[in-house]
Amino acid sequence: MxxxxxxxxxxxxxxxxxxxxxxxxxxxxxxxxxxxxxxxxxxxxxxxxxxxxxxSRAGLLHAMVAEPAETLRAAITDGPPPLGPGAPAGERLLAFFDAMAKVFADNVELMVAAYRSVPPHPRTSEFHATWAEHVTKLLTEARPDLDAEGVGHLLFGMLGSDYALAAVREDQSERLRESVRQVVLAVVSP
CATH class of the missing domain: 1.10.10.60 (Homeodomain-like)
Incomplete structure (x- = not known):
């Protein structure tokens, strides 16, 4: 080795x-x-x-994104509940999207730069795959009646929306986080 x-x-x-x-x-x-x-x-x-x-610029931006992404990945795989293992799926989804909304709000300009970078960095898709798999698994457990993959993509779309960007730039991060929480609650509470 x-x-x-x-x-x-x-x-x-x-x-x-x-x-x-x-x-x-x-x-x-x-x-x-x-x-x-x-x-x-x-x-x-x-x-x-x-x-x-x-x-490249995309590689630089990926390195910037990797710091908060790796921290979040460690929290969902090895951290304490509700973000980490051990809590019911609905609670984990709420905790995950709350954490994602915080990462987005705390790094909004970085997220805009990284995810609108042309060409995008190939490793950025690894984070997306990790998050998508995590959310799909939790949605399947919490709401087996839903199309977990499709609903998961729509939930992620909230954080990439013009509304989310404007909310953070207008110092409305807490409002954004609460709105995201309300939508996730509506999804996980049949």
Whole structure:
């Protein structure tokens, strides 16, 4: 089994600087502000360093999305209930969509940039597949009378809607989260 190479200290600093610069650009100017040139300048590194490290704008955005996505994935597989195993399916769905709405609200500009990136990063679909499988399984358990896959896609659509984007940008994140909760409750409560 090959040993994983340890990241050099300067490479780790550059990676962190690039990710921090990307986050700052997103906060200041939205998705349109994230270009490889701007990220490199803000991070104090060469443009080649950004490309070498992340490959493309989509790769950079994927790395940004991976941080909250991996945290959420760990919570649904190994965390405590109701988000993690051990709670009834309906409660887990509520907890999951509440967590997703929070991730969306906390990272709205990143989500817009990453999911509207052309071309999209191939690994981004891995997160979608994980979430879709999780939601389909829970919906099947909670409401076997529904088309779990179809309903799951519609539930996810709420978070990608113009309403969701406007709500977060207008400082209505709590309203968005409560609205998402109400819709999920309506679905899981026959």
């Amino acid at each position: 090959a040993q994983q190479r340890r990241e050099r200290a300067d490479a780790a600093r550059n990676r962190r600087a690039i990710l921090d610069a990307t986050r700052a650009l997103l906060a200041e100017g939205g998705a349109e502000a994230v270009t490889m040139d701007r990220v490199a300048a803000a991070a104090g590194v060469g443009k080649g360093t950004v490309f070498h490290r992340f490959g």
